[in-house]
Amino acid sequence: MPPLVRPLPADYPSIRQHLDALEDTLTGASNRDPPLPGSPLKFRRYNPKIRRLGLDWPSTAMTMVGRKRLHNFRKLVERVIRGNVPGDIIETGVWRGGASIMARAVLDAWQAGDRKVIVADSFEGLPPPSPGQWPADEASDLHTYGELAVSLEQVQANFERFGLLDEQVVFLKGWFRDTMSKVESNRLAIIRLDGDMYESTIDPLVHLYDRLSKGGWVIVDDYGVIPACKQAVHDFFEMKGIRPRLRAIDGIGVFFRKA
Ligand SMILES: C[S@@+](CC[C@H](N)C(=O)[O-])C[C@H]1O[C@@H](n2cnc3c(N)ncnc32)[C@H](O)[C@@H]1O
Numbered sequence: 001m002p003p004l005v006r007p008l009p010a011d012y013p014s015i016r017q018h019l020d021a022l023e024d025t026l027t028g029a030s031n032r033d034p035p036l037p038g039s040p041l042k043f044r045r046y047n048p049k050i051r052r053l054g055l056d057w058p059s060t061a062m063t064m065v066g067r068k069r070l071h072n073f074r075k076l077v078e079r080v081i082r083g084n085v086p087g088d089i090i091e092t093g094v095w096r097g098g099a100s101i102m103a104r105a106v107l108d109a110w111q112a113g114d115r116k117v118i119v120a121d122s123f124e125g126l127p128p129p130s131p132g133q134w135p136a137d138e139a140s141d142l143h144t145y146g147e148l149a150v151s152l153e154q155v156q157a158n159f160e161r162f163g164l165l166d167e168q169v170v171f172l173k174g175w176f177r178d179t180m181s182k183v184e185s186n187r188l189a190i191i192r193l194d195g196d197m198y199e200s201t202i203d204p205l206v207h208l209y210d211r212l213s214k215g216g217w218v219i220v221d222d223y224g225v226i227p228a229c230k231q232a233v234h235d236f237f238e239m240k241g242i243r244p245r246l247r248a249i250d251g252i253g254v255f256f257r258k259a
Contacts, residue, residue, distance in 0.1 A: 004082040015109045022105055022162075023070050026098040027051055028061025035059065038147050053250050057147060062158055063098025065194070065221060068250035073099050073192060076217045076255065077106040080189040081115075085215040087189035090118040092176055092204040093221070095148065097155040099192065104164045113168070115189070120172040120179060120204075125149035126197060127175055136198035136228040176200055180207035188212045193229075194221035201232035209240070212258050224252040 009015065024030040032046040039057035043050055050056050054066020063070060077089060089107075091100045097119060104117045125148040129137035142148060152173050159165035172179050176195060180203050188211050193201050201220065212218065222229045223246075237243060244256040 004079070005084050006082045008082075009110070019074055019102075019105065019109060022102060023067055023074070026062045026102060027054075027065075027067050027070060028058040029067065031061075033058045033061045036147055038145070040145070053252060055252075061098065062096045062101060064095060065099050065253070066250065069219075069221060069253045070099060070102055072249045072253065072255065073190075073219060074102050074106055076190055076219065077103050078110065080216065081106070081110050081112050083215060085189045085213050087187035087211075087213045087216060088116040088118055088185040089190045089192070090120060090183065090185070090188055090204075090208065091192040091194060092120045092180075092208075093194035093196065093200060094119050094121045094155060095194075096150050097158045099194070100169075101159055101162055101164060103190075103192075104159065104169055105162065107168060108164060116168050116170050116185065118170045118172060118183060118185060119155065120176065120183070121150075121152075121155070122175055123150060123152040123155065123173050126195070127199065129197070130199065134197075134199045134202075134228075136231050140197050140228065142196055176203040180204050183208060183211075186211055189216045190219065191217070192219040192221065196222055196226055196229065198228035198232045201229045202236060205232070205236045206239075209236070209258075214258055216258050217255055218258070219249075219253060219255040221253045223254040224248075 034046045035043040035056035036059050043056040052067045057064045089103045094100050100119045126142040128143045129140045131138040191208050246254045
């Protein structure tokens with residue numbers, strides 16, 4: 001593990017408090033935001049254990065990743081800042097933007113003005129499966145959920161609500177198969193994959209992994225619950241001839257470091 005060369009700022013206790021409160025707000029824990037009625041897992045009421053694991057889709061809160069995966073993202077952003085791992089941070093699959101908002105908030109709190117947060121999404125939901133090209137996606141019906149289509153304007157408004165919409169946030173609209181080759185950053189410190197399909201996991205990996213700095217991190221949000229995502233990750237490892245150590249977050253998400 002690389003040394004953490006940057007010390008904690010003197011006001012870290014207040015930074016921590018601020019980011020803890022933001023975790024509560026972004027996940028909807030602070031107002032016990034009930035689940036969306038139309039989501040595939042039929043939870044009816046707010047349940048802190050379910051929300052902690054990100055197993056439901058909140059009605060109005062900004063992220064569905066749950067407290068543990070949101071915290072993991074926050075800590076990895078802090079870790080790349082402290083470890084001087086160069087590069088920007090990209091999330092592929094942002095929904096209402098909550099996890100990316102957390103990444104931008106960490107940069108803000110640490111006064112890391114030299115990194116961007118790249119927010120990549122169709123802003124129209126998931127693509128219909130292309131089973132001819134990606135057989136693992138054959139059964140996916142997530143493209144039928146209108147709840148997963150959140151417009152670019154809405155996501156920008158969500159960043160604005162937290163005072164975090166500025167030039168350090170770059171929006172990349174379109175299908176990953178078209179947009180990943182257009183990512184402008186040559187160096188990335190964190191790639192957070194949250195596209196819920198084989199296609200939506202492999203496309204970002206293929207296009208972005210070579211730009212990930214040594215010591216940088218890949219997070220796979222749905223590794224434990226969507227077999228197609230898991231398969232995409234292992235097919236990619238085989239393609240690259242790598243066997244990184246997968247670290248568990250919450251029994252659902254995993255992350256690994258580029259050696
Ligand atoms: C599960 S949601 C992401 C959740 C989000 N990370 C959060 O913090 O709540 C999946 C998102 O991925 C996007 N998506 C999935 N596959 C995509 C693709 N191939 N191209 C573009 N966007 C895609 C969808 O539009 C949706 O916003």
